[in-house]
Amino acid sequence: MSDLRPFNTRRLPQPTGFRNIGFTCYYNSLIQSLMSCSSFVDLIAQPRDDKFLSALHNTIADPTTIPYSWSILMQSIVKKSPNNAYFTNGQQCAAELYTLLLDVIDQEEDIQELFTYRRQNEIFCPECKKIYSSVTETNNLFDLPLNNGNVKDQSSDVPCSTSSTSKNCNTVESFLLRHNSDVDANAVCTLCHSKGPKKKTSRLRLAPEILFINVKQYRCQKQCEKIYESIKFQEWMEFDSTKKLKYRAVAYIQHYGSIGGGHYTAVALRPDQNTTAWYHFDDQSVSAASFAPDDNTYCILYHYVE
């Protein structure tokens, strides 16, 4: 965790809007958010063979080329997996685009590393009182379940929608560092072979330079519905594990409207003289904003500071 490069305001591009070619607000919002990550901007500036990353880097100098970079990414996604051809048509999910984008550039290890975290998942058996499974999970997206959503199987370590100073309420930091969840009620212990509910504990072992957090906004039983509930996100986060790690929010993606439709915008940091300022990016339109995630916040990005 010691080689993380800190957030560097000077690397961020100027605030500029992106043209929407009909349904590409999900793409524009994701790219505006990634452009707030100085480490990412730094790395895509290096010469690369990857056509999409070169196109993306060109959008910094010439934002009018944004539709071109979108089409290159779509071609790469389909080339990688023809099953994803549906993704090239119409409005898509910004969080899913993020995972597909990283999948397409899987040869670019330095960029992958920016987002990759590791956590240890241990399953405890209440019968024999032993940990019977311990696996390391590698991922690049933190899923944050909403408190009263379809997550009643989560323990009390779930982040809450009210102030994080409340005693019964854990913060986003503590959830990312360590949380419990219930395993399938039919899980069988490999040591004592007892069948029944078990508890899984996930602990963060390696924090990345950029934390990409996705809020699970949908509750799906017979049908899916959007959950209107907000998590208390702080502009600054501090992980107090073996070493203190400080992060700051650099962007978040808003989703308005229903499942399978709606509109995406981004609120992101850009340079402002010697400091930074928040801007709201709604495709071509750019306006001054403040850090105020709400119940439409769908993804939020934090960058390592010190």
Ligand SMILES: [Zn+2]
């Ligand atoms: Zn057991």
